[in-house]
Amino acid sequence: MRNAEYYRDLIKANVVIDDNGCWLWQGKRHAEPSSYGYLSAFSKHWRVHRLAYKLWNGELDPAKDVCHTCDVKHCCNPAHLWLGTPKENMRDAAKKKIWSRQHQTHCKRGHEFTPENTSRFPSNPNRRRCNQCQLERVKSPKYRAKALERQRARRARILQGQL
Numbered sequence: 001m002r003n004a005e006y007y008r009d010l011i012k013a014n015v016v017i018d019d020n021g022c023w024l025w026q027g028k029r030h031a032e033p034s035s036y037g038y039l040s041a042f043s044k045h046w047r048v049h050r051l052a053y054k055l056w057n058g059e060l061d062p063a064k065d066v067c068h069t070c071d072v073k074h075c076c077n078p079a080h081l082w083l084g085t086p087k088e089n090m091r092d093a094a095k096k097k098i099w100s101r102q103h104q105t106h107c108k109r110g111h112e113f114t115p116e117n118t119s120r121f122p123s124n125p126n127r128r129r130c131n132q133c134q135l136e137r138v139k140s141p142k143y144r145a146k147a148l149e150r151q152r153a154r155r156a157r158i159l160q161g162q163l
Contacts, residue, residue: 007041008055011048011076022075023052029074037074052076053083065089071098109133 025037037048056078107130
């Protein structure tokens with residue numbers, strides 16, 4: 001079985017260092033827009049930046065993301081990597097305006113994301129909602145029927161003394 005030193009050398013042999021100090025992975029990469037590098041190590045498939053973090057910085061917490069300070073997805077410089085929760089990772093992306101769907105100008109039903117037609121969630125600034133779609137959903141007969149059903153169930157529980 002190969003040891004950690006072997007994989008450190010393998011990573012170093014497959015990177016080009018740019019002016020910012022990024023170790024740009026030259027091996028296999030996922031297609032755009034993901035473009036993370038990947039390889040097999042320790043009988044497992046790894047994203048290279050996660051493996052680099054593990055090899056140089058220590059154990060990974062499976063509940064946390066390995067995030068980039070440089071925002072280059074195929075960079076695997078351990079000095080550019082930090083461990084954060086998914087929420088911290090998304091906040092960092094929102095602050096830098098680099099989340100994955102920022103390029104979308106219209107919702108899935110074709111309505112434009114304008115300031116007047118877009119709502120954002122305070123708990124997750126990356127998440128947008130089309131106000132026009134929300135209005136159409138609330139006015140739909142299916143939504144009204146479900147709302148009426150919930151109201152009747154609530155009244156029945158009140159009458160039974162459950163609330």
